[in-house]
Amino acid sequence: MSQRKLAVICSKGSLDMAYPGLIMANAARMAGVDAMLFFTFWGLDIVNKKKVEHLHMSPLGNPSVPIPAMVAGLPGMEALATKMMKADMDKLDIPHVSEMLDILYQSGAELYGCQLAMDMFKLQRDDLVPQVADVITAMDFIDKTEGAQIIFI
C-alpha cells in the first residue's frame, strides 16, 4: 500500500475557519499520514507573524451563532464572540493557532504559503512564521501533492 497523503488548502483567515484545517492535518500526522498545507488568500493570515495571534471569529452572517444579525453587527460583537470562543477553547486546553502550527511543523507536516496571495497582499517571506517551509505557486503545490486526498477550507 502506498503512503497516504493529505493536502489541506486553507483559504480563510477567521479563527473558526483556521482550526478545522490545522486539526485535520494534525490528525493525519498522528495517524501516520503525510500532511501538506497550502495557505492562500485570507488563509495566509494563519501563518502571518503579525496576525496569527489576532485571528477573529465573526458572528455576522453566521447562521450557527445564536445572535440576531442586527445585534451581531454592532461594534464590539466580533471581539466578544472571539473572546468567548477563545475562552471555550482554553477550557478544553485546545492549543492556540501558533502552537498548532508548531505542533504541525514538529510532526513533519509541510506548510506552504501561496505565491500569488503573497504578491496580492504585498507580503515577504519574512512576514510569515518560521514553520512555513516555502512560498510556492498553486501549480507547485499540485505537483507536490500528487496522489493526495485534498481538503479545501
Next chain:
Amino acid sequence: MTTKTYAGTSVDVDAEGFLTNADQWTPEVALGIAKELGLQLTDLHWKVIEYVRADTKAQGQSPGPRRITVGAGVSMKDLYTLFPKGPGKLVARVAGVPKPKSCL
C-alpha cells in the same frame, strides 16, 4: 474479540490491534507488538510507554501526542522520530492501552 500471541503470551485485541485488557500487557508483549510494527524500542520509547500506561491508569483514557510530550518530557519532534508511522495510534498499540480519543 480476537486473540493474538506475542512472546508466548496470549492477549485480547480489538479489530485495529489495540489490547482490550491492559492487564494482559507485559514488556515482552510490548516488544512483540513493536517488532510487528517494525520498531526497535530504545530507552526513550520505554520512557514514553511507561508514562502512557501510568497516565491511562490514572485518567481512565489514553493520552494523545500533545499530552504525552508534556507528561513524558519529550519533544513532539522526538515523539515522531520514535514512532514515525504515527504516534497517535502506535504509542497506544505498544503500550497496550486503547486507541486515544484525543485529536491532539
